[in-house]
Amino acid sequence: MKRIHKLPTFRIHPEQSLTVNFGKKQCRGVEGDTIATALYANDVRIFGRSLKYHRPRGLYSLDGECSNTLVAVDGVPNVRAENTPAVNGMTVNAQNVFGATPEFDMMRFMDELSWIMPAGFYYQTLHKPARIWPLAIKHIRKAAGLGVLEPDFRMKGKFDEVHISTDVCVIGGGPAGMCAALSAAQQGLRVVLLENRPWLGGAFEYRPSEYRNGLALYQRAKDLSKDVENTTNIRTFKNTAMIGSYNNGLVTAFQRGSKSEVFTERYMEIRAKSTVVATGCIERPLLFENNERPGVMQIGCAHRLARTWGLLPGKKAVFSIGHDLGIEAAIDLADLGLNIVAVADIRKDSYDSNLAEELEKRNIPFLSGWVATRAHGAKTVKAATISTINATRHRKFTCDTVVASAGMTPVTGPFTVAGGKLRYDKHTGFFLPYNMPPRMHIAGRILGLDDPLSIETSGRVAGLKAVSECGIPVKNLLRETQENLAKLTGPSRGTKLVSGPIKGKEAFICFDEDCTLKNIDQAMHKGFDVPELIKRFTSAGTGPGQGGIPGHNLPLYIAETGESPDRNPRPTTVRPPLVPTYLATYAGTNHDMSKRTPLHETQKAAGGRMERIGVWNRARRFSSDKNAENEIDNVRRNVGLLDASTLGKFRIFGPDALKALQRVYVGDMSKVRGDKVKYSAMCNEDGCLIDDGIVVKIGENDYYMTASTGRAGQTIEWIRYHTRYDGWKYHMVNLTDAYGVINMAGPDARKVLEKVTDADVSNQAFPFAGYREFSIQDVPVRAMRLGFVGELSYELHVPSSYMQSVWDLLENTGKAFGIQKFGLEAQNTLRMEKGHVIIGSESEQRTTLHDLGLGFLWYRNKPEAKTVGAFALKDTEHQKGRLKLVGFKMRDPKSRVPRDGSPIVDTRIRGYVCTARYSTAQKQPVGMALVDDYLSPVGTLIKIYEDGCRGNLMLAKIEPMPFYDPEGKRMRS
């Protein structure tokens, strides 16, 4: 197809050609083409097949308002061909086609069957008998639906997000939006301007009609956009679709990245003090039989095809319009070489008679009071019938294009999603707001304005209103501008007609969902009488276009029938996202960030299998043995080193620090000393264990404390929360990242430590539960003797930057004693043998301190502290029917180890296995479980159910804990 030779409105570069593959067809396009225009230039008229009836569908609006032109591009389904730039070499495939090309679809017989599929067909029919539903749904799903997404599909591209704060956000970069942006920017405010198309200018941008004094509209648009782009305090975002707005000044949008951008698409959150909505109008589709046959298109589509992309929509066209823009387009297209056989105008009067005269000059018959009633042609348009509104006369014209639109419809979504309420306006025939959300203003064609000057002035008024909301006094200027606007042409009278005299069997009110006027009638016949219900029953307006096509026609048509109790047309609700948005865009970049300990690299290099534990990366084990038996053995026999840097570490100091500790810890914190650690626990209000750790006094009113790894992030928040009313004077510092922690454990731990420090670390000088500060080769170390793994062990808190050095020193010194790294898996088994709990592993949300057998940690004689959880601990102390923590051994010592989390059952579930491991010390599997209290006495037999056990329950016996070194001699040695 030959393009028009050079127009000043072109957005293409015909000298740079590119190729797009549409199925097997090679389509030659030019730089600046969208996928849709590149295909259209190569005579592709059928872009895909419709959802239900597999009707051929083609180019209709150019702004992606319906699913007609959704295609698969390089494996990505449902790409909007009209909004996506053509890229050389891209592969485009039609959707919902059963066959080689969309021209021949094996499911096209569906269209012939449409008569047996009234609205709600599936709901009403395919459930009798019930067993046919699974079969039916399989076939419906195959036949219907849009693009196909492979289960292992991964979205390519870079998705990003931006959060922008601004004074004024203007939605829509047409003349009104640009004027609003300029008036706000001229007052020194920061402005964000969003435009869906790749360029500014809106409905001025492509039209050659006169603006004023011989200046064409497109020239005016160029001037305005130059002004906007030269204004540094306006940030313009083109290719940006607004998708949501909220009542608190939040506007959301997404931007498609152009070639030079680093993102494929990015999600935007714009926070503005005031917002101007200047989204203009889209066309209201005219309904006639076969109104979606490829070849039927809207006025703007036909006009912009020629003016922007140099493509005449066809050879011979019939126009059926209801707005002066239609006459204007007909004149311009005729001048550009389109053969127009007739222009039917719904309106009997109220059209611009000057424009009608221009048509006559070109010998184009102008038929006022006529309307299209049918498009003919099996696949594409071959002819069109028009008739008078009262159906008394008909005429049929041979043609390949029908340019049709009933009128205009404002794009009201941007403020209705923020809570704006609409009312039908009889003059314009629009749904206009009677109640705008706070700090939102509308301007431009959306108000029904057609006169270019009125459109621009209304933009200025809205811009100035926004300015005054930002606190800049512009009262006089605003009044002046409003007076100017009042002198200009007001809103035009709009048409109300939805369709001419037709039966509506093949007149599609919603293209996305294949819903006809007849379907609407059927729904009303069934008793659905308001638009919202009819929408749901027929699914009209629930497709990807979000009601862009049926949004206005549906309520108008329903009101017209007079059968609705609601005589005022009332639009259905639209919701964000207003424009179909990729989930990838919402997801944005990968926000999953994790922390590394100071020893991360060397742990990894030493063969550490790193695992994500909460926010941290930790070494699970250092060999391929999943049970880490070698590491366990070495801790029990020699000495091992564990990187425990993830432990939460805090300093709390100030005159009221002790009061705060008394509030959150269940123990008596007044007994905390400087040379001894105090182990205690924190409970929530329900007395359930949430954290445990040690506290030590490092100075007057100055304490050092630890929290468990998973809890460290919330510790400060928790303590401050529970003291929020008290006004106590204390500070907290999170030292988690400032200190690393080395746990050196094993019978030979002291021998290693002795060699690296001058401090006396003998059992007398540094006994179990002791706290000491000393140096290891000039590195200040906070050392404590703890027994989590049940052996003699030292926990060394080392400044992060010295961690690697101290670790290496210990490792080198320890070689003589067989020192080895151990990981989390070994620690897990070691502590389990010792009966020590890990929060979240041996406890859950409802596990109290008593349930865990840790009730002794609770000091009940400090009611004045109002300790968090104390009341609940008192209340639940002797409560029956709770899950209790128990130890168990398998009845058969040779049994394999039950999986963690396996339910314990009799006639019903009675608990679950928390942790179970093979104990090398016991030579058999041991574990801990939470079980119903009646099962908790030692000696009770419990049955463990495992997934896939087919009824072969594993038997285990409750045993006393700890399993290993019950007297604790080893850790105190």
Added chain:
Amino acid sequence: MAFTIVCPVCGIRRSYEFRFGGEDKGPRPEEDTLTPATWCEYVHLNNCVAGIQKEWWFHRDGCGSWFTIYRDTTINQQVENSIDETNP
């Protein structure tokens, strides 16, 4: 839908940065006088006002302070204090 919150230390910020801390129910009751019912009331029961309520927020991604604001739950926005606190 992220509204904005005015942190007394950091100023106006998006609510993403904060953690909700529940309704303002007053200081912790004396432990000695608590009954299971009054304890439950304090800990678990809320007024769930449809309108303006005083509530606690924590500036998690900021200064780390707890403070109260007034929020109109029907529009989900922070509002100026318009409760007569002497006569709740």
